[in-house]
Amino acid sequence: MTEEEKERIVPLLPLRGLLVYPTMVLHLDVGRDRSVEALERAMMDDHLIFLSTQKDINIDEPTEADIYKMGTLTKVKQMLKLPNGTIRVLVEGVKRGQIVDLHDHETYTTVSIETSEDDQTKTAELEALMRTLLNYFEQYIKLSKKITAETYATVSDIEEPGRLADIIASHLPLKLKDKQEILEMLNIHERLQHVIEIIHNEKEVLNLEKKIGQRVKRSMERTQKEYYLREQLKAIQKELGDKEGKTGEVSELTKKIEEAGMPLSVQTTALKELSRYEKIPSSSAESAVIRNYIDWLISLPWTNSTEDDLNIVKAEKILDRDHYGLDKVKERVLEYLAVQQLTQSLKGPILCLAGPPGVGKTSLARSIAESLGRNFVRISLGGVRDESEIRGHRRTYVGAMPGRIIQGMKKAGTINPVFLLDEIDKMSNDFRGDPSSAMLEVLDPEQNHNFSDHYIEETYDLSNVMFIATANNLATIPGPLRDRMEIISIAGYTEEEKLHIAKDHLLTKQLKGHGLSKGQLQVREEAIRDVVRYYTREAGVRGLERQLASICRKTAKIIVSGEKKRVIITEKNLEEFLGKKIFRYGQAESEDTVGVATGLAYTTVGGDTLQIEVSLSPGKGKLVLTGKLGDVMKESAQTAFSYVRSKASELGIESNFHEKYDIHIHVPEGAVPKDGPSAGITITTALVSALSGNVIRREVGMTGEMTLRGRVLPIGGVKEKTLSAHRAGLRTIILPQDNEKDIDDIPASVRKELRFVLVSHIDEVLETAVVGAKNES
Known part of the structure; x- marks a missing residue:
């Protein structure tokens, strides 16, 4: 092929949405004026x-930048003018061509193009690619x-490859963009490989479409079948007057x-959900979720309430009947009843x-709850x-349900109600x-009058509930x-x-259990005291209740075995039923001791006594602390050591003791952690x-922090x-002066057996507790 044949000038026909490959025959409809003129010029020449x-x-008059450089040189085989002015032509692709230059004339456009032909040489690799492409094309046609x-x-x-x-x-x-990419591939090997990849992807897409279609068809058939059967069931129920189906269920729920x-607002939501429930098939998982939600809304109390029994005398009798002591708590409940009786509108208190x-x-x-005449939930x-x-x-979420508050209200x-939040101090948190x-x-x-539960989603009024929390x-x-809570302490x-x-409640309960x-087992008062x-x-x-239960079990065995018909427990035969004594009554030291002081501690299970021992050994003033002490107690020991050093001469102590002795401070029961500022x-x-x-002095117990x-x-x-000091047998209690107000909380029976010494300085403590100490302040 000569250079003149390879490079030529021909009219340009821009195509919209179409592309012609070499050897491809195609009909085109041409309507634009410049395109029609270009066709007529082509027919006049070759x-x-x-x-x-x-x-x-969308561009009607494209410029050079609006068309692809690579196109196809084609031969016009036929041309037919249609009644609407459009020209229909039949063209056949000849060669690939690339625009070298573009010339705009008055009525049409010509381009200088450089054509290229495919290399017809076939190799084994090209033959393999052709076979693969034909094989893929055959599979594609079947799909x-x-x-x-x-x-x-x-x-x-x-x-030809x-x-x-x-x-x-x-x-x-x-x-069109992908087709143009293939047109621009002059390398036959690359073109075959690219078309193979495209047809492979198209096959995968067709396979997926086929699977989806089959799945949708099965689903549609099943849905249509269910719809048909439901309509039949409705018709049968209507004829028989049967209301047991979903129609009757919806009517009952309404x-x-x-x-x-x-x-x-809640009723509107419930009816809306019920409408959805009616339309959803019973086999759907969503149906069960909606039904469960509606059931919760219906079962919650929205207006039902109990009328408070505002008889204070009756309430006081019930509280005294069930509980001995606890005067402060009883007084608070009776105060609430009195105010409720006067106002008729007091919101529920929150006690702890x-x-x-x-x-x-x-x-x-x-x-x-019983004294108020209210329902009780815990x-x-x-x-x-x-x-x-x-x-x-x-x-x-799957298996979703309301929180414990809403569950408790339903119950x-x-x-x-009186709502008990037990062990509120034992909540924890995590992710x-x-x-x-x-x-x-x-x-x-x-x-809490607008409490929001994630499951219910509608606000719920908790303002009428009397919340009572418990904590250790x-x-x-x-x-x-x-x-947020009114704290009422119950010390013990x-x-x-x-x-x-034990006499009025626990023993009666255990006998019944x-x-x-009472004729088969009698426990004397002195035995209970022991x-x-x-x-x-x-x-x-x-x-105490467990020990009484143990006595009852052993008594039951004696009576069932026929040994005795009646058992009387006294302080003399108590060890036969409960074994050797576990504790020694009164933990006070049997004699006055040097370096051993009795402290008073507060724990989550009540008060306790604490022995603090100090021993000296030759050394250079090293201070050793043992007994698993916390940081606060360690700091108290350091403070005490510094104070004694600064006041050594006034306290009758060698001023250089810290150079002669190592001091060891120990709190027994080393396995038990101890800490606190007292x-x-x-x-x-x-x-x-x-x-x-x-x-x-052995009978003295003390508590207080020191500067x-x-x-x-x-x-x-x-x-x-x-x-705890009273239980341990102590007789004198040293308290800080500022704690004088707390003495009134101590039961009168305990106060009359103890002597309280109120102090504001450590010298007063030493004067009371240490034999021979003088007040040097």
Whole structure:
């Protein structure tokens, strides 16, 4: 081929949305004036015209930048003018061509093009590619069903590799941009490989379409079948007057919704959900979710309430009948009743009964509910660490359900129950949220009239509920939550109170539980007192109840075996039933001792006594602390040591003792962690006694923190500590001056057996506790 034949000038016909490959025959409709003029010029010359595709089909008068450089040189085979002015032409692709230059004339456009022909040399690799392409094309035709078998027969006869790729590409549903990319591939090997990749992807898409179609068809058939059967069932139910189907169920639910007394907004939501439920097939998972939600809305109390029994005398009798002592709590409940009787509109209070285990916090809440005539419901919060336990789960989750608050209200059945939140101090948190933060809304009188549960989604009024929380340790309750509750401390029971509780409540309960009558088992008062003194050491009465249960079990065995018909327990035969005494009554030292002081401690299970020992050994002033002490107690020991060094001469101690002795401070029961800010004066007293050689009075117990200058600071837990001192047999209690107000909380029976010494400086402590000490202040 000569250069003149390879490079020529021909008219240009821009195509919109079409592309012509070499050897391809195609009909075109031409309507634009410049395109018609270009056709007529081509017919006047050698019938050759250059076809190039527009990049944007919306442009009517394309410029050089609007058309692709690579196009096809074609021969016009036929031309026919249509009545509407459009010209229909039949063209046949000749060669690939690339625009070198473009010439705009007045009525048409010509282009200088450089043509190229495919290399017809066949290699083994090209033959393999052609076979692969034909094989893929055959599989594609079977899946597509849009291309006839005759087309495949025609294509399979093509011998030229480049032409085969072009013809097959023209039959594929490709975007114009992808077809243009194939047209611009002059390398036959690359063109075949590219078309193979395209047809492979098209096959995968057709396979997926086929699978989806089959799945949709099966689903449609099943849905149509179910619809047909449901319509038949409705017709049968209508003829038989049967209301047991979904129609009857929806009618019944509508009636229940209207009778539930819901607020208008909640009722609207319930009816809307019911409408959805009616339309969804019963086999659908969504149907069960909606039905469960509607059932919850219906079962919640919206208006049902119990009328408060505002008889204060009756309420006081019930509280006194069920509980001995606890005057402060009873007084608070009676105050609430009195105000309710006067106002008729007081919102439910939020009380927190704080105290050690076994003092009757939970049973007291039951008695409050009975005295008010309200329903009682209890939930345990111990170990709850998921916020959803309080607020509920979103309905989008599988197995979602309301939180414990809404569950408790459903169980109560009224809008004004006594709601017990047991062990509120034992909630924790993790990555699922902080349940104590969710409780803030529940226990806030300003917010809980609009409590929001994630499952119910509608606001629920909790303002009429009387919430009572119980806790062992207030320190573990977050400050904002503690601030929302009225704290009522229950310190524990005295020996006399335990004696009355055992006689009037616990023994009767255990006799009934073990099938015994009062005639078969009698426990004398002195025996019960010994059980309290020698077999239990606790703030509550659970251990006491267990010991009485043990007596009842052994008595039941004796009576059933026929040994005796009646058993009487006295202090003389008590050890036969309970074994050797576990505790020694009164933990006070048997004699006055040097370097051993008795401190009073407060724990989550009540008060306790603490022996603090100090010993000296030759050394260079090293201070050793043992007994698993916390940081606060270690700091108290350092403070005591510094104070004694600064006041050594006034206290009758060698001024250089820290150069001659190592000091060891020990608190027995080393396995038990100990910490707190009330051991300062006890450590100081033991240290002064050890260094001066003066003994400490055995009957003296003390509690209080101390500054570096010897001033005694107030502490907490006075009632609990005093009760523990009384149990231990101590007779003199040293308290900070600022704790004088707390003495009134101590039961009168305990106060009259103890001597309280109020101090404001450590010198007063030493004067009272240490034999031989003088007040040098």
